[in-house]
Amino acid sequence: xxxxxxxxxxxxxxxQNTLDELGAEYVVTNxxxxxxxxxxxxxxxxxxxxxxxxxxxxxxLRDPILDQIRAGVPMLGICLGLQSLFESSEESPDSPGxxxxxxxxxxxxxxxxxxxxxxxxxxxxxxxxxxxxxxxxPYAYFAHSFYVPVMDATAATCTYALPYTAILEHENIFGxxxxxxxxxxxxxxxVKNFLDF
Numbered sequence: 001x002x003x004x005x006x007x008x009x010x011x012x013x014x015x016q017n018t019l020d021e022l023g024a025e026y027v028v029t030n031x032x033x034x035x036x037x038x039x040x041x042x043x044x045x046x047x048x049x050x051x052x053x054x055x056x057x058x059x060x061l062r063d064p065i066l067d068q069i070r071a072g073v074p075m076l077g078i079c080l081g082l083q084s085l086f087e088s089s090e091e092s093p094d095s096p097g098x099x100x101x102x103x104x105x106x107x108x109x110x111x112x113x114x115x116x117x118x119x120x121x122x123x124x125x126x127x128x129x130x131x132x133x134x135x136x137x138p139y140a141y142f143a144h145s146f147y148v149p150v151m152d153a154t155a156a157t158c159t160y161a162l163p164y165t166a167i168l169e170h171e172n173i174f175g176x177x178x179x180x181x182x183x184x185x186x187x188x189x190x191v192k193n194f195l196d197f
Contacts, residue, residue: 001038004044008059009046011046015042019191035061035064040073043075044081045084047080050089050094066100076175078176079143079179083097083177086099091146103148108147108161120139120158121137123159124136129197130155130190151165153169155169
């Protein structure tokens, strides 16, 4: 059973619609015990890094999420859900992220429109299971002001002022900076690939 973590601010309806279209069985929860029973975890994210982390801690969801990931349960973080996997974010420097990966989520700077919104191509830098069955550089929908720098776990990049992590993949941990639930057939295939693990 796929468990969607509900911390009160995620884009849950669109994510649920995607899973419904794929015929997936899932549960939406903010209960630690239910998270501890998950076969797969999906952590959607819309909003502010600090508010998300505060909500996860208030609901006592941090430890169950981390325990399941460390036990090998496949996990997909979407947008802010990806960013939460890191130690910190420039959006809220005093809010400690989940800390599964070292480093700080950065804010876009320079003479560009912020937030980065719209369709952009994904450029694989190595083989990634999430892009199975898709063309070499598929397009996905982005909406964000902060980004994860390119790192060892980066599986695909997007370029907006600079290349940054669009897909992260490390063992059972997956993250996407874009919104697969808003990315049409490409997004459906990416979520299906995750559910098929």
